[in-house]
Amino acid sequence: MTLTRRGALQALGAAAAGAALATPAEARTPHRSAPDDLGLLYDATRCIGCRACVTSCREANGEPRDVTMMAGAPYDAPVDLNGHTLTVIKQWSDGTRDGFVKAQCMHCADPACASVCMMGALHKGPRGVVEYSVDRCVGCRNCQIACPFNVPKFQWTSAAPQIAKCELCRHRWAAGKGPACAEVCPRQAVIAGPRSELLAEAHRRLAATPQAYQGGVYGETEGGGTACLYLSPAGFGPLGLPPLGREPAPALVESVQHGIYQGFVAPVVLFGAFAVMAWKNRAAGQGEEP
Amino acid sequence: MTARATPVQGKLLTPGVKLLLVLWALGTAAGLYRFTQGLGAATAMNDGYPWGIWIAVDVVIGTGLASGGYVLAFLVFILNRGRYHPLVRPALLTSLLGYAVAGVGVAFDLGRYWTMWRIPVSPGLWNHTSVLLEVALCMMAYVLVLFLELSPAWLEGLAAGRDPARARLAARWLPRAQKALPILVGAGLLLPTMHQSSLGALMMMAGLKLHPLWHTGFLPLYFLLTAFIMGFGVIYFESIFSSLAFGRPLEHRLLARLGRWVGVVILVFLVARFAVLGLEGKLGLTVSAGRLGFFFWAEVLILLAAAARFLGLGQEGRPDRALQAALLAMLGGTLYRLDVFLVAYDPGNGWIYFPSLAEILVTLGLIATETVVYVLLVRRFPILAGISPAGQPTVPVGLREGVTP
């Protein structure tokens, strides 16, 4: 009997140890971005806050306006990304300067939303775009919990709600068009293209006028790399971008879970051990004490 | 201690049950509001806090409190403690009901609830990295397993029933159910081990949005341990309260002997908590985290108090001490899980969340429903042990006042 009891504790201990000891590098290879992944380069030093991108995004994606009453009149005034707003311009300030920052899906190389999505409604598609397929979505909103940028938004007021997020206007590709926001930007504050080219352009700008920028290129390594890159005159904290490390967001969870569930061996072994012990101790199941 | 389980019998519509039915009606009304007006109108959830109390309380805390079946199966079948057998059936029943409530809570919470059925039947779509998928599948399977684990109770109930055809059928299936029990117990132990730990893994993905005092790679271990702690607490609570409500002898001696197990599990949790914080270099945060520091210390102190009471139960074990210990353990585990899912979760950007009236009413309605069904089932099926045939109270009459079933 002592043996069985010890065995039980050992089995449980092994599972716990699996959780504890697995390290990211062993358990999981992070996804990296490909050179021709489609992305955006947003340069906060160029943006003038005209919001042409917000308007053209609405039109390109057929999204209704987000109407708010202000001073007795209705305005299209989203305060954040929401169920019908896939990009938004916000104002930032670091105390001495202020400016604008555009928000939209960052199209991570290794997206947290796709990692947690139960049936793959959010998934990586061609050219690295994080796509959404509503037919596989149950509306659990785990993507919203997982996304470090708070990008996926839920249509709270709809009877058949969906998750809404930028998909880099992939429905326009067939017509030879790219993301609508980049198309209309009057100052090329946001440009679209292959990530490798955008990265090269970002570094060219940094090299040309190093005094104009602070903090390098956001998204080059942050969160395992994103297809949407940012340049800022004041670092990225004031712009509301989270200080992510080089590890992609899913690394920790997936490596812990992979550690535990590697090949589903541990659960099967544990089940066998439990079943055998339950059989051995079936007398206890009838209320008898050894 | 081999008292047989028997139905409690008795009247169903007691005043307590009537009160619960009122809560059920309110919850149903709130539920109708949610399904006709949408999540945005009925709940206070928002894009910053996409998970509210329907997930944090109904599912995460609810199944934690429904871990009684899990810990007792562990105790009896793995640690071979047959003396705790009388506690098994009620514990399994509360687990079954708790998980069923969690399932209903999820149906309320899912935005596209009508597609829910596709999760278990679409293996081709399963995303193998999704922790939530694992939790969902495990929980669905576990509800089934719990129902089957209780099959002896159902079959005995039917066998003793008035319908002869049903009684014959039940008599034929009873031995088979007994034979299958080890397999069921195996599954009934594995599944909660998996999904209770995975509940913790869910919030690992929140990354920077979860306060560093709570965010760690050890979340799965903590959630497994709190499942144990809360499960034990509920076993105590249920045993004492069912004694008071249905007038059966207190199982305080039995509970007292269980106490050291519980105390040790709580201490393991607390030691692990501090050890990991120390390893991660976050101990300083326990004093510098402000409002959240208060919640952290509340968890620690409540659980410490629970551990002290459990360990102090000794051989005899006064039932009032046991009850206090159980309540503290449940509270501590509940607070920890609430902190991880809501209090310590901050998406930034100034988002706030506090449950709406509809959310609270639905949650209360679900708990009320659970309790009514529990009362109904223990009156009809052999769940509780030690019921005196005439239903005479065997505890001092004074104890029966102020107790709601």
Place this chain on the structure above:
Amino acid sequence: MSHLEVAELPLFSRRDFVKVCTAAAAAVGMPAWAGEKMAEEVAKGRKPSVIWLHFQECTGCTESLLRASAPDVGSLILDLISLDYHETLFAAAGYQFEDALHKAMTENAGKYVLVVEGAIPLKDDGIFCIVGGQKAVDTLQAVAAKAGAIVAIGSCASWGGVPSATPNPTGAVGVPAVLKGKAVVTLPGCPANPHNLLGTVLQFATFGTLPKLDDKGRPVFAYQRVIHEDCPRRAHFDNGRFAKAFGDEGHRQGWCLYQLGCKGPQTHANCSLLPFCEVPGAWPIGIGHPCIGCTEQGIVFNVPVHTNLPIEKPTAPMAYPTVGSGKGEVGAISAGVAGLVVGAVAGAGYVASRKLSVAVKKAEGAAKEKEDAS
């Protein structure tokens, strides 16, 4: 050098004439070369023949046409178009006058432009408007049958206008309702901007085509956008600066008139871009009165002047959300209920544990007494 004949008219040099045509073309959104082409066509003597019919109306559209300054009415009538029949402007009267109509209809059959001003009554067999012994509806149908293009000028001709306002005693309707199945260019407005007519007619005369129309027969070049989109007071709207009452500080400062009932957000017209009669600011909003939606059926004469309408295409305000701009709220009732629930649970737990303690103590005491007694 036939075109020089025109240029040598005392009123105009050729240079001036091309300028007028170019201005007319530009006013209606056509390129400069279209104006030059028009000038050439006119110089060749191919002036479009125009027949102008008046029905139930106030002649305001004609009045506004008469006050067009560039091109002025003289050059308009004499040089750009050949106005062959116009009940207000013609000096002739009686049979002589009616003959002019018949002559124009036969001479230019299939080529002339029919311009209709005013609504057509249909109730009681259309007896409420009779000119020259003929009912309006009959005249319209006869003249329209041989027209090359039909233009309904003003709101009355476009959709009924004032005469059709509730209770519409004469059963007045617009031209499209009478000439079902025929292409009718409608230029609603009370009055319509004469430049929109001029551009439409000149395009037809020069290219033989009609401008692109929307679903209500309105030329897209003039009626595609709503007043609000190009309003000179728009910056005040974007900044949330509204006049709240006539004569208040905001009104004097020239702020947005939306809250005084301005219908600009739903009114399709180009008033803000193309001033009436070339006089800047000569339109309602320009003089401090809210737009009354005179081009829109269902707004003017139907919605009170001071009633607010929703904004059809809301745009962004000048204010920006900040980086930390999340939302969420704590409902007072739900907070109270949550407090009650937590309190009730805590209270029940405490009371139960107290009672249990007391009972246990009592039981212990009884057991001790028993022991002592034995």
